[in-house]
Amino acid sequence: MYYAYSIENGRLVRLAAERDVADAAWIDLIQPNDAEIAQLRVLGVPVPSLAEMEEIELSNRLYREDGLDYMTAMLPGERAGGDRISMPVTFILSTDRLVTVRHHSPRPFLTYPERAERSTLGCGTPDRLFLGLVEEIIARLADILEGAGRTLDQTTAAVFERRAVAAASDRLQAALQDVGREAETMARVRLALLTVERMQAFYTATLEDRPEEGRLRAATRAQMRDIQALEVHADFLGGRVSLAVDTTLGLINLQQNNTVRILSVVAALFLPPTLIASVYGMNFTNMPELEEPWGYAFALVLMGGTTLGTWLFLRWKGWI
Structure with missing residues (x-):
């Protein structure tokens, strides 16, 4: 046209x-x-x-x-x-x-x-x-x-x-x-x-x-x-x-870095409790804590304490 x-x-x-x-x-x-x-x-x-x-x-x-x-x-x-x-x-x-x-x-x-x-x-x-x-x-x-x-x-x-x-x-x-x-x-x-x-x-x-x-x-x-x-x-x-x-x-x-940092902190916080749970989950015969009445509470306190210690350390370093 x-x-x-x-x-x-x-x-x-x-x-x-x-x-x-x-x-x-x-x-x-x-x-x-x-x-x-x-x-x-x-x-x-x-x-x-x-x-x-x-x-x-x-x-x-x-x-x-x-x-x-x-x-x-x-x-x-x-x-x-x-x-x-x-x-x-x-x-x-x-x-x-x-x-x-x-x-x-x-x-x-x-x-x-x-x-x-x-x-x-x-x-x-x-x-x-x-x-x-x-x-x-x-x-x-x-x-x-x-x-x-x-x-x-x-x-x-x-x-x-x-x-x-x-x-x-x-x-x-x-x-x-x-x-x-x-x-x-x-x-x-x-x-x-x-x-x-x-x-x-x-x-x-x-x-x-x-x-x-x-x-x-x-x-x-x-x-x-x-x-x-x-x-x-x-x-x-x-x-x-x-x-x-x-x-x-x-x-x-x-x-993206903030997201990765949050995931890294969460992973770091759960790493010590995971290690402790893995140790007490090995089921060896000679593990005295398994036969004590306070063994379960001791494991929980230990896991909570390591988690708190890791969090305080990360805060002290200024990473979170």
């Missing part, structure tokens, strides 16, 4: 079904089928396949062919089943129109049509459409990082509380899972920033033959600064993730 938009009075307007797609300034292809690919080929826009978009070589992601600029970036989004994933999105830019090819749903592609005229350069030309869409993508990545930062704030605040040392293991495990999810989210954002930065560098290198080179170059420079700032912020959040993971694992280890 695809969405086609034209520029009318400085705004993006979705084309009606009966309108010719050749009138569109922006064609957004979503999992295009053979008929749609053929339709774009008639317009002189060959559409790359998903396998071609997923190639990691720079020459396959950023190139110019027959007057068309092909630029591919890895963007986070959702698939039809709701799974979050990073997948390639290809931007095909010409002097007549912008064509985007994607196989998932990054949120900027849903929000940009309603806000296109409010972007820095507006949406009057395909180049401005492209830069406005990139601006929306960068803003979305910033929102994702901000959300990850808030989640880390809440998680680390709960982990660093004094009572967290005695917290239940399932609570610490949940905190560890939350931090892990945010780490995965930030990894996807980091990849998106890297590929968008490379895409913008390629686009900047092709601006010499653009009619609005000055304004377009200024906009790309501003976007590159935003990308670099977000990369620094992502690195900062990555350091916080490492700290949160180390702290949570340390608390889990403390809980």
